[in-house]
Amino acid sequence: GAVVSQHPSRVICKSGTSVKIECRSLDFQATTMFWYRQFPKQSLMLMATSNEGSKATYEQGVEKDKFLINHASLTLSTLTVTSAHPEDSSFYICSAQSSGSTYEQYFGPGTRLTVT
Amino acid sequence: GDSVTQMEGPVTLSEEAFLTINCTYTATGYPSLFWYVQYPGEGLQLLLKATKADDKGSNKGFEATYRKETTSFHLEKGSVQVSDSAVYFCALSDRGNTGKLIFGQGTTLQVKP
Numbered sequence: 120g121a122v123v124s125q126h127p128s129r130v131i132c133k134s135g136t137s138v139k140i141e142c143r144s145l146d147f148q149a150t151t152m153f154w155y156r157q158f159p160k161q162s163l164m165l166m167a168t169s170n171e172g173s174k175a176t177y178e179q180g181v182e183k184d185k186f187l188i189n190h191a192s193l194t195l196s197t198l199t200v201t202s203a204h205p206e207d208s209s210f211y212i213c214s215a216q217s218s219g220s221t222y223e224q225y226f227g228p229g230t231r232l233t234v235t
Numbered sequence: 236g237d238s239v240t241q242m243e244g245p246v247t248l249s250e251e252a253f254l255t256i257n258c259t260y261t262a263t264g265y266p267s268l269f270w271y272v273q274y275p276g277e278g279l280q281l282l283l284k285a286t287k288a289d290d291k292g293s294n295k296g297f298e299a300t301y302r303k304e305t306t307s308f309h310l311e312k313g314s315v316q317v318s319d320s321a322v323y324f325c326a327l328s329d330r331g332n333t334g335k336l337i338f339g340q341g342t343t344l345q346v347k348p
Contacts, residue, residue: 123278125278151334153334153335153336160340160341161340161341162324162338162339162340162341163279163324163336163338165335165336165337168334168335212278212279214279216334223281224281224334224336225278226271226278226279226280227278228276228277228278229278
């Protein structure tokens, strides 16, 4: 149980285009989802916290208009990288937190974004 | 702000060797502490956790004890296997229970037969 999927697993796009990444909790309802960014050989950096039905809360330094997050249902959150640039190339990871009280996060396998 | 520091890797060990990966933290209040493992091509998985001082988390032969006096949560295993090769992340979650995790930089473990 507690499986989180991400789609796509990897994507290559041209500069200036937008890319949408989906994060789904497959067998539980997630009231909260988190989006992280991971640079090579570095830690996961929290980008934003997404609560179902409300606006995402972004961490300091993360551009809200560039990284659009939507959490429209209890099983789906999306991250859209708008007007992508090569410096946006990274590994994006989502996690989902169940509605229970354990506050445990379940992580997706990540999406490798390459902007050319 | 809160932070987590892990020993730099990679750590290379022979099978059946003893493993220690050091983790120290800085936090206001009393955070919960976690170790996550990321196997190649997979997402992070919770390995173990401890929610208060002197708690010991354990799973799959791995152990870590929440040491408030030294602000540490070192990961240990008595005898590693090739299948333990992965990246290990230490993390903390604040007591505000926002669910936000702060991660260390990760330590790559490679176990050779």
